[in-house]
Amino acid sequence: MKRLLLVFSIIMSAAIILPETVDAQIFGGKNKRRRGGKKIGSFSGSKRLFNPEISYFSIGGGINALNYFGDIAPRPTVLSTDVSFTRPGINLFVKQKFGDRYSWKANFMWGRLQASDTETIGVDNFTNENANRYLRNLGFRNDIFELSATAQIDLFKHGGRFSSRPPLNIYAFFGAGLVYHNPKGLVPDFMTTDAFLAPNPEDFQGGQTPRYFPLEQAGEWVNLRDLGTEGQFLDAETRSQYQDLYGKELPTPYSRLQLVIPVGIGARYKLTNNLDISLEVGYRHTFTDYLDDVSGEYIDLSAFGDPRENPDVALAMAMSDLSNQFDATTFNENILPVLYSQRINTYNTALNPDFTWRRAAGYGKAGGIGNDDVRRNNRGNQSDNDIYISTNISITYILGGGLVRGAKFR
Incomplete structure (x- = not known):
């Protein structure tokens, strides 16, 4: 905000001060007099800063x-x-x-x-x-x-x-x-609890502990706000449990x-x-x-609920954390060797002890786990608003x- 006020002040000061200076240089000054000592009058005869006596409308458009x-x-x-x-x-x-x-x-x-x-x-x-x-x-x-x-x-x-x-x-x-x-995101093929994609995800669907959940909206752009990717739409009970467990207050929906x-x-x-x-x-x-x-921290994914019972939960989980949507070669040979922490962590929390997921350290962690890490579990940067x-x-x-x-x- 301070940067905005500084830029705004400079532009407006220049806009108000420079015109008179430029006019004086180009047109010889606004007080130029005739030979008889009379001032040269303006065409409109008005000396007011805002002159409503000269007015016209225009319309337009462009790219x-x-x-x-x-x-x-x-x-x-x-x-x-x-x-x-x-x-x-x-x-x-x-x-x-x-x-x-x-x-x-x-x-x-x-x-x-x-x-x-x-x-x-x-x-x-x-x-x-x-x-x-x-x-x-x-x-x-x-x-x-x-x-x-x-x-x-x-x-x-x-x-x-x-x-x-x-x-x-x-x-x-x-x-x-x-x-x-209305920000939108591109949906992957699966929500998975693995740290990276297996070459045969079809073999790990269904059963008591599925690792892959096919997403009906795969390949489509979906409204991200409606999913509450940082926990905005969790019910009051879950939000209270989250606060008690991690000492963190989840964000409210943005407009x-x-x-x-x-x-x-x-x-x-x-x-x-x-x-x-x-x-x-x-x-x-x-x-x-x-x-x-994107603004705050990764949420404890188990707070969304059980993806085995609700496909909307699987979609929200997938779009909240996309760090596991890489094949094994890209993840193990290109990404993991240069991360600040070359580990894969397994998580399950008191919010849903039956739900377990794996992520590269620093990503997809429960909201209160790892707060002493260098990058904690930051998803975005809350200190600056977005601009364009x-x-x-x-x-x-x-x-x-x-x-x-x-x-x-x-």
Whole structure:
């Protein structure tokens, strides 16, 4: 939040201070006088900062590209992203100019955020850190629907009709909006209690102690929020037992509707009297860490229930912890040798003593086990919310008019 306020302050200070300076340099200053000592009046005759006497509407739209910054990134830093997951989207807007430099805009935008541990990292240059992130094996895609209202401040002022606007202008914008999001994950073929996949999983299904549970949604993208992958939807009794057993309070469900603060800069170029093309780069500050459905710690999988009795439990378990979805060669020869702890642990807990599962040390552990380990059982990073950057190329059509009052004509 401090970074956002700093960036916001710099942009807005520049947007307010620079226009007058630039105008003074380019146009000789706003106090230039005629030979008789009279000031050159503005076209509109108005000296107010916000001048409603010159106003026109425009509509437009374009394409955008979204880049995600969050828990599933190439490196565990706030500014890390994988540009290969940049996906195109669209935006539509209505805009009104209401002063020499000032406009407001109502904007709708759709775009997609996406990331994957395994696709981003690969196995060629493993280190302690990225091998653990590869083993985490989380991924998501999230369609972002954003509705926002922003104020725009132009660098060069324009006090006349729309047709006399400067050929080129640079501007800053800021505002507020709402985002609807719904992160989804790709379902594997099986939920398994093994640390890695056996070559013949069909041989270990059924019976009293099955190790593989086929998933009906295999190969599909499913809503992750509905599964409560970090224990959000567990009942009150289970949550109480979890608190007593591990001393940890499980998270509550996150909202699909989130507040967002857009702030950024742009450049506009005049194509014709009625058409502009513009390029914008905007930072979106969000107030959620769940755009990727990842934030806290791995949950004790037995808290979900018994997968033998409920297929929904098997799906929730599988999507909560995907660290066991590797074949034996990839796991034993590529991943395990470079992990910070080269062990496979077996877990069963007081929540469900009959349910046992195996995981590489540090992954899939019960919520309270291993808190002294270097990486404990962190699934994500709760200290930073997710953000995204939007890059837009838009075409604006000016509806016409240009209401000018206060001017005298003969």
